[in-house]
Amino acid sequence: xxxxxxxxxxxxxxxxxxxxxxxxxxxxxxxxxxxxxxxxxxxxxxxxxxxxxxxxxxxxxxxxxxxxxxxxxxxxxxxxxxxxxxxxxxxxxxxxxxxxxxxxxxxxxxxxxxxxxxxxxxxxxxxxxxxxxxxxxxxxxxxxxxxxxxxxxxxxxxxxxxxxxxxxxxxxxxxxxxxxxxxxxxxxxxxxxxxxxxxxxxxxxxxxxxxxxxxxxxxxxxxxxxxxxxxxxxxxxxxxxxxxxxxxxxxxxxxxxxxxxxxxxxxxxxxxxxxxxxxxxxxxxxxxxxxxxxxxxxxxxxxxxxxxxxxxxxxxxxxxxxxxxxxxxxxxxxxxxxxxxxxxxxxxxxxxxxx
Amino acid sequence: xxxxxxxxxxxxxxxxxxxxxxxxxxxxxxxxxxxxxxxxxxxxxxxxxxxxxxxxxxxxxxxxxxxxxxxxxxxxxxxxxxxxxxxxxxxxxxxxxxxxxxxxxxxxxxxxxxxxxxxxxxxxxxxxxxxxxxxxxxxxxxxxxxxxxxxxxxxxxxxxxxxxxxxxxxxxxxxxxxxxxxxxxxxxxxxxxxxxxxxxxxxxxxxxxxxxxxxxxxxxxxxxxxxxxxxxxxxxxxxxxxxxxxx
Ligand SMILES: Nc1ncnc2c1ncn2[C@@H]1O[C@H](COP(=O)(O)OP(=O)(O)OP(=O)(O)O)[C@@H](O)[C@H]1O
Ligand SMILES: [Mg+2]
Numbered sequence: 001x002x003x004x005x006x007x008x009x010x011x012x013x014x015x016x017x018x019x020x021x022x023x024x025x026x027x028x029x030x031x032x033x034x035x036x037x038x039x040x041x042x043x044x045x046x047x048x049x050x051x052x053x054x055x056x057x058x059x060x061x062x063x064x065x066x067x068x069x070x071x072x073x074x075x076x077x078x079x080x081x082x083x084x085x086x087x088x089x090x091x092x093x094x095x096x097x098x099x100x101x102x103x104x105x106x107x108x109x110x111x112x113x114x115x116x117x118x119x120x121x122x123x124x125x126x127x128x129x130x131x132x133x134x135x136x137x138x139x140x141x142x143x144x145x146x147x148x149x150x151x152x153x154x155x156x157x158x159x160x161x162x163x164x165x166x167x168x169x170x171x172x173x174x175x176x177x178x179x180x181x182x183x184x185x186x187x188x189x190x191x192x193x194x195x196x197x198x199x200x201x202x203x204x205x206x207x208x209x210x211x212x213x214x215x216x217x218x219x220x221x222x223x224x225x226x227x228x229x230x231x232x233x234x235x236x237x238x239x240x241x242x243x244x245x246x247x248x249x250x251x252x253x254x255x256x257x258x259x260x261x262x263x264x265x266x267x268x269x270x271x272x273x274x275x276x277x278x279x280x281x282x283x284x285x286x287x288x289x290x291x292x293x294x295x296x297x298x299x300x301x302x303x304x305x306x307x308x309x310x311x312x313x314x315x316x317x318x319x320x321x322x323x324x325x326x327x328x329x330x331x332x333x334x335x336x337x338x339x340x341x342x343x344x345x346x347x348x349x350x351x352x353x354x355x
Numbered sequence: 356x357x358x359x360x361x362x363x364x365x366x367x368x369x370x371x372x373x374x375x376x377x378x379x380x381x382x383x384x385x386x387x388x389x390x391x392x393x394x395x396x397x398x399x400x401x402x403x404x405x406x407x408x409x410x411x412x413x414x415x416x417x418x419x420x421x422x423x424x425x426x427x428x429x430x431x432x433x434x435x436x437x438x439x440x441x442x443x444x445x446x447x448x449x450x451x452x453x454x455x456x457x458x459x460x461x462x463x464x465x466x467x468x469x470x471x472x473x474x475x476x477x478x479x480x481x482x483x484x485x486x487x488x489x490x491x492x493x494x495x496x497x498x499x500x501x502x503x504x505x506x507x508x509x510x511x512x513x514x515x516x517x518x519x520x521x522x523x524x525x526x527x528x529x530x531x532x533x534x535x536x537x538x539x540x541x542x543x544x545x546x547x548x549x550x551x552x553x554x555x556x557x558x559x560x561x562x563x564x565x566x567x568x569x570x571x572x573x574x575x576x577x578x579x580x581x582x583x584x585x586x587x588x589x590x591x592x593x594x595x596x597x598x599x600x601x602x
Pocket of ligand 2: 398399400441525
């Protein structure tokens with residue numbers, strides 16, 4: 001029996017659960033909203049790190065750029081940004097946003113964040129994607145730290161004291177559920193876009209780069225162009241996720257929220273590896289498992305949570321380097337279409353596979 | 356008539372090692388031309404120079420009349436000049452079919468053309484070519500699960516999928532089961548006669564190159580030692596000495 005037959009029903013079920021979840025478990029709404037964004041983190045990381053084989057520790061740059069750009073636009077459309085930031089902590093002026101202003105700010109801020117993140121990927125990618133292997137990884141690590149330092153020293157965007165996104169108008173009350181659904185929608189769209197992408201020749205091209213970049217080039221693929229494009233696609237969705245996360249957290253710290261290498265930056269990698277690098281579902285599964293582990297350790301192991309999380313990371317990397325999906329693929333290769341002989345193939349090669 | 360590939364006075368050194376010294380040779384369209392020489396005589400280096408994998412120190416390389424010695428690897432490949440590797444290179448994490456699909460010609464295609472769902476016609480072409488090299492039954496296996504010889508055959512099929520004008524093969528029969536070698540020679544001849552691909556082949560197996568090539572160049576110590584039709588090369592004193600005296 002083909003898995004494909006159940007697929008549409010499976011997708012609908014997941015989305016349905018996502019829609020009713022905040023009503024069923026209102027106490028966990030913020031963790032679940034974070035989970036949807038984590039899925040975006042892991043999916044976008046895996047596009048470049050898993051499918052293309054370029055392990056980046058600097059994807060937080062795009063998250064942070066998207067976050068700041070969105071919030072700065074939300075504010076800057078209506079007030080001078082520096083006055084807004086200076087007024088925090090009880091200045092003379094009170095900055096309020098009415099309903100239209102708030103929505104307008106968001107409607108412009110999120111795309112601006114996505115765009116700036118994408119352009120950042122274009123600029124940085126053209127430079128660092130020429131490097132390979134460990135050199136690339138280390139270089140991206142540096143980029144993340146540098147970006148945090150820049151934000152930390154830049155007065156206009158609040159420097160080290162961070163930035164607070166606009167308050168929602170009093171009339172609408174708490175917007176956290178609104179952002180929950182926004183995060184859910186972003187995760188679904190990101191998933192579907194990447195799923196489509198992996199069925200195109202572009203998907204094969206980045207796999208080819210992962211497996212043997214010199215060969216790919218020798219066969220006429222313009223690898224640099226392809227690599228930069230992949231990073232830009234990754235940055236686009238991360239940029240939107242950044243805008244949402246900033247508004248969800250209600251406070252942006254340059255180092256702990258925006259360019260948070262040791263947390264978000266590492267978690268992105270971890271979630272993808274945990275679930276299975278280079279697979280479509282791996283990052284999704286990895287994000288879910290990770291978020292559950294993280295929240296459970298925060299709740300039950302107060303004080304020791306980071307130690308336990310660290311140990312879990314070590315165990316995963318040592319014993320399950322292939323991740324959950326990789327493990328499943330080794331056990332049941334034919335689920336993934338790796339088989340001798342068998343059915344006829346027509347159309348896109350991966351149509352009948354799980355990836 | 357000008358040659359399809361024209362190499363003129365090409366030199367290439369790696370530090371103190373003069374891998375190629377003022378090499379000149381020609382490959383005419385539609386032909387099968389051989390390149391032989393003892394180990395380390397500079398054959399692979401010459402191939403790499405031609406496809407732009409490293410810059411040459413001096414000399415000129417023309418493909419279909421166009422100077423290509425300053426072009427990038429991908430751009431040369433897109434002109435229809437494709438090489439295979441002595442140390443076989445395939446995409447190990449992908450299935451054979453996927454290896455084939457992404458090997459389809461990039462000539463004249465832009466980045467945007469990559470954003471198409473793979474076409475059924477391409478899929479059939481990939482299957483036909485896999486059948487052509489005898490890998491049809493393995494088409495849905497990951498390429499890294501193939502044996503070395505099978506990977507060599509896959510790489511050959513991938514090169515054909517690219518529909519090159521000229522195909523440069525670096526020791527296509529190395530590692531292939533001797534029983535299958537005659538079949539492979541047949542395939543190479545068919546690729547030339549039926550698909551119209553000009554072949555330029557490095558080969559250590561004398562029997563293979565003698566039955567395959569119409570014209571043979573022989574390198575020794577980075578220099579062109581001799582050239583001519585197979586019978587002549589086979590009996591050339593210098594060639595025999597080079598091979599016997601090599602080690
Ligand atoms: N990248 C490189 N760096 C340094 N030296 C190199 C490099 N590539 C080749 N050489 C040297 O150049 C010489 C020619 O090597 P090449 O690989 O072209 O020989 P070949 O004729 O292909 O030999 P074989 O039949 O063993 O494949 C050798 O002495 C080799 O050590
Ligand atoms: Mg060689």
